[in-house]
Amino acid sequence: MRNPLSAFLLRLSESERAREFFTGGYGRRVADPLVKRFVAGESVYEALDVAHHYHEKGIASCFAYAGEELHTSQEVEEAVEKTLLDIDAIAEAGIGASMAHKLTHYGYGMENGEGLCMRNMARIAEYGKRRGVHAEIDAEKSDSAEDALRVYYMVHEIDSKSLLAIQMALRDSREHVHEVMEKGGSVRLVKGAYLEPEEVAYTRKSEVDRNFAETLKMGITGEYPQESRIAIATHDTSLIRYALELIKEAGFPKEMYEFQMLHGIHGNVLRALAGSGHPTRVYLLYGTEWYPYFMRRLAERPANTLFLLKSLFGK
Ligand SMILES: Cc1cc2nc3c(=O)[nH]c(=O)nc-3n(C[C@H](O)[C@H](O)[C@H](O)COP(=O)(O)OP(=O)(O)OC[C@H]3O[C@@H](n4cnc5c(N)ncnc54)[C@H](O)[C@@H]3O)c2cc1C
Numbered sequence: 001m002r003n004p005l006s007a008f009l010l011r012l013s014e015s016e017r018a019r020e021f022f023t024g025g026y027g028r029r030v031a032d033p034l035v036k037r038f039v040a041g042e043s044v045y046e047a048l049d050v051a052h053h054y055h056e057k058g059i060a061s062c063f064a065y066a067g068e069e070l071h072t073s074q075e076v077e078e079a080v081e082k083t084l085l086d087i088d089a090i091a092e093a094g095i096g097a098s099m100a101h102k103l104t105h106y107g108y109g110m111e112n113g114e115g116l117c118m119r120n121m122a123r124i125a126e127y128g129k130r131r132g133v134h135a136e137i138d139a140e141k142s143d144s145a146e147d148a149l150r151v152y153y154m155v156h157e158i159d160s161k162s163l164l165a166i167q168m169a170l171r172d173s174r175e176h177v178h179e180v181m182e183k184g185g186s187v188r189l190v191k192g193a194y195l196e197p198e199e200v201a202y203t204r205k206s207e208v209d210r211n212f213a214e215t216l217k218m219g220i221t222g223e224y225p226q227e228s229r230i231a232i233a234t235h236d237t238s239l240i241r242y243a244l245e246l247i248k249e250a251g252f253p254k255e256m257y258e259f260q261m262l263h264g265i266h267g268n269v270l271r272a273l274a275g276s277g278h279p280t281r282v283y284l285l286y287g288t289e290w291y292p293y294f295m296r297r298l299a300e301r302p303a304n305t306l307f308l309l310k311s312l313f314g315k
């Protein structure tokens with residue numbers, strides 16, 4: 001089960017009043033050190049500065065333009081245009097970066113939004129492929145997981161180097177990973193950052209960790225087509241050690257895997273992996289709409305919340 005504080009913070013991530021508090025005035029000032037830790041900047045150019053530092057250490061980047069759950073066609077249209085402009089900026093930097101996309105940013109979840117989202121993702125995937133900024137589809141709430149698979153298969157037809165994130169907290173995640181990899185698609189394994197009902201999700205951390213380890217083993221030893229790749233996206237050092245053992249034992253080729261971590265967490269571990277010659281990538285969230293992402297990072301780690309509470313209420 002999620003601890004009550006973590007569950008509370010995940011609920012706050014959807015609260016408009018909490019968003020207003022943390023993104024304006026006093027709340028923003030108090031949260032600032034943590035926001036700066038997790039958010040790579042408000043513009044793509046600020047995030048590019050951060051990406052260059054990683055690039056010098058042999059670490060690739062995945063840019064994630066903050067924003068989710070848009071509600072009007074105009075907002076969605078603006079988001080698509082902004083994404084295409086950012087793809088240009090990222091491509092011109094020539095650092096081999098990818099870009100993460102949340103389907104709710106491009107119409108998914110709106111009335112009749114699935115078709116809109118499909119069209120937008122096709123446009124983004126085509127443009128990204130042309131500019132060498134391949135698409136990574138983020139995993140959102142569990143009720144979108146099946147639809148995300150459908151969108152991914154369409155995107156993968158356009159760009160075979162695209163990837164789909166799959167949450168190991170979800171009970172059917174292992175089948176989804178198998179299905180994608182069998183078709184030559186690529187996956188990013190993540191534990192899962194959302195509050196989910198027990199019917200669809202493992203709620204104990206030990207179950208999520210076990211599913212991650214077993215799915216990882218399946219992905220590495222499963223003899224999937226060579227074009228399928230697996231991104232091991234975790235800061236959990238036990239799972240990273242386990243992945244390293246599996247990779248070594250199986251003689252798993254470097255073209256078929258990479259380690260991914262979020263900017264602001266365990267950068268030393270990512271640098272060490274890159275230094276040992278493993279493919280690595282950092283996920284850089286940027287933009288002004290960082291609030292829900294920020295709250296999910298707080299929810300993962302009680303120490304972050306304690307830091308914030310101390311700043312709010314004095315030492
Ligand atoms: C590259 C990448 C992409 C992701 N994409 C998605 C996605 O598309 N959809 C989705 O639902 N989730 C995504 N996530 C988030 C993921 O689901 C987890 O919520 C998050 O990674 C924490 O889990 P963990 O694997 O690090 O393991 P945990 O067991 O939570 O953490 C392991 C250790 O990492 C450190 N750590 C973890 N989180 C934090 C933190 N916030 N602050 C400080 N230290 C921390 C701690 O030392 C902790 O002990 C992504 C994560 C990564 C790394």
